[in-house]
Amino acid sequence: GTQYQDVTLGESGFYDYARGYDVATGAVLDDSTWINVFDPQYGNIPPASEFTYAASPDSTTEDLGLYINDQISVGNWRITAGVRFDDTETNSGTSSQSDDAVSTSVGALYQFDNGLSPYVSFAESFDPVIGTNGRGEPLEPQEGEQWEAGFKYQPSDFPAMVTLAYFDITQSNLNDPSSLVGEYQQKRGEASITGVELEGIVFMGDLSLELNASQLDTESAEGYRLASVPERQASTWLTWRPGGFEGFKAGAGIRYVGESWDGIDQLRTPSYTLGDLMIGYQTGPWDLTLNARNVADKEFQATCLARGDCFPGEARSVVGRVRYQF
Template sequence: MTHQTSGKLFGQARLALLSACAVIGWSGAAMAQESTDPAPAQDETIVVTGSALSGTKTDTPLTQLPQSVSVITAEEFQDRAAVNFQDVFRYSAGVTPELNGVDTRGDFLSARGFDISQYLDGLNRMPSFIYGGRMEIYTVERAEVLRGPSSTLYGGGGPGGILNAITKRPQEEFAGEVGVTVGTDARKEFRFDVTGGLTDGISARLVGLARDGHLQQPSQADDRLLIMPAVTFKPGPNTEITLIGLYQKDRLGSQTYLPTSKTIDAPNSTVAIPFDFYLGEPDFNHTRTDTYSGTALFTQRFGDNVSFNSRNRYFDTKVDYQEVYADYFYTDAARTSPYRYWYFNRAQYNGFSTDNNLVLSFSTGPFEHQVLFGADYTWFKEDKSEGFGLAPSINVYAPVYGQPFTTAPWGPNKVTKNSQLGFYAQDQIRAWDTVSLVFGLRHDSVKSNVDGVQQPDNNAWTFRAGIIGDVAKGVSPYFNYSESFLAVFGTSFAGVAFVPRAGRQYEAGVKFAPVKGALLTASVFDIQESNYLIQDPTNIQNFLQNSKVGSKGIELEGSFHLPGGLDLTAAYSYTRVKFLENPVASIVGNRVGNLPEHQASAWASKKFTIGNALQGKAGIGVRYQGDKVDTNQIYYVDPTTLVDAMFEFDYKGWNLSVNASNIFDTKVYTNCGYSLAAQEGYCYLGKDRTILASARFRF
């Protein structure tokens, strides 16, 4: 079973977008080389040729990192009408966001074909999956993408890499904003962000947000209340302590997927159901979370050559999640009333993470060393009650909601406790101010306890090495080798304990920084992960682990901040992810399901001035995502091309803006499955058109 448009249209769409990316990249580089204007403002330098903490846990320039790293600022993802954390990375090479579309359970992303870990201020913000545990992007000042295996620095994680968000921090100068936003999905939002010095050595910041709205299905709420206070103490020139608190209350609905025969494969409008049709129960489905967290960041410098850094966070999250959803593989003869099931998950999650390291700087002849020694520890507890059962069917053409059904938990609460302890060492070497080398080694010990029963320990050593050198002005080729380790808890149906997933990567590339404010990166990579888990096709209660998955690809990414307020970004990636080994011989060589091979994007924005006080900005972007195939390799989903745009005016502190994504309201299907036996399938829905109109006053 396939669902495809003509190959001619597919080829034209791909060619058009790739050509646009190439033109933007060429013209941007040419303009940057010809420019004789002064260097861009500091915030622009940070974006392109500045530094990122994620790559080494030290303040290292991007052009000295032998690994693919990129940074997205808050201004960029706000311009592009990002709503959730997964939306932030729509224009990042190699990252596939919105794997499950508008699923309210979380942000689902992959990088280089593998699941990617989410970090906040360098600490894992979700040591295990939490229903509804989503980050509010208004609290974030920038996000960093570190591609490839990163266990040597961060412990357990897949080979895709990490996404690290940086929380807004207190500033010494008084500044802030207050604003309102209205938009599609009945969104009404009020927010504020105020910072400044309180007295000598003490500054504070307060961020708040209140939102009332709907999800893509109008019957489902999208409400949030958030407050984030922070204070920074600088008792001396070498000491800095930042404390960040957070309370976030979410009252959401839950989204459902839709049948392929009534949506993407519907032969006509009579058969098709609306894109926002709801197959859940409006009065039953919900996602309610309350999160409290406290973060402490500490830096102590002992002269110019020694510093100590400590990052710590504790969180407490309560979740009440329940949904009715349809099973499209089981339906009536007319295929109009699919079976439905109910599920609930009521849980309390507690977690503590700490990362402490010592940085020593010294020279040995022409070699400048920055040596990092560190230890980190993560503890996570889940106390969960779950239930599952059959719910009444409804006719998709004449739905009757509110039919009674009963729910009950499976049994007593299940309590899981996981912990991870890691020790790591790293040496960054700068030779002759031309060549940079990075070597890292780490050992992890992971423990798990389920309902009082200790599970087998997971232990692993991981290693990384990389080199980057300046061979010409602004041209820096690099190479790296890195490893990943991800603990897998539990046993197979036969009682055999799972072993950790282990990955390795070879990556080569070149970074080209013709001037400040411009950076182009080209990379090729080869990743393999062993002990990959898949569901047993002969027993849905069992998982098979003796699989190996390989990912090979290329990535091109360019960012240019040019004279006259012109900003350009472009990205292209090709990622081929397939099974190299598998207990089921027919799976070997198959593509991993629901991952596109080709992705491309381009964004351009221009600032302009009208008169002496009125300033404006306009931007437009295009995103392309190639076709996808389901896990069974029988159902294909067409490529998609989406367009985003923005426009704003600034006048004496006032800002009026309209930001829109998917402006042509293209129907997007992000993750599909299909059964030949049932002649039916399902698809998760991507985000439809989003339009946000905002009024802000900045001071």
């Protein structure tokens, strides 16, 4: 038979934003004015008369979204479809901007009796961009389209699940300063992201093993690789829950993050590999867990930007968590 699952929902948002800043006018900002984070000396502050305070007008954004999703089961077919309407309005104090769009999504999956389920899907996105193009014209909203195809496999005689997906994403209405000489901002640029993702989990008695890997190929509106987006990533995580010691759990994992670029293909951030550990105990509604990330306290650069600066990666961190589930 045919089964329908309809959900109609609405949402709204209200955002209020204000900012201000001080600008040094006549002060001589020599080395004594700055704070050395390794040897801080406080109190050497230029007089307030040397600063000019500037405040931007308040900016208010209201968003209303209405959407409907439908999931249909016909035999071995699983079909999903949805449509969404967004309406946003922003008042910056000096100007107002209104944007609206209709976004759609659709997908189909077929479940074979052997546990293999190929699928394909399509989805659209809408993201308002507040501001003008330098000529007093509001910026067009950024839009996106994603095609995805792949398969899920869950064997009937073995506790495992594998998903392999290929996706192709196009982002449009992006800034593209190289398209027209003399233009401040244009909305004709397009960026593309294509990639392959592999996810898997397998249960082996007291052990469970998770595997994840991805390969991305990105191109910005200017023809460069997207900034700070690793081309390759992979991770694995092993969890142990011994049957003879109910409630105890321990885990270990490895994360690999491939090299990334600065947005203009000049500065390369090298790849790095990190290790993580976990230990915990769960009894009744209580869950106590201790997580350690980057257990070797490895020093690495997380990302480097085109302007020339790099950001160090997260040092070793140990976080304890106590959770009570009602």
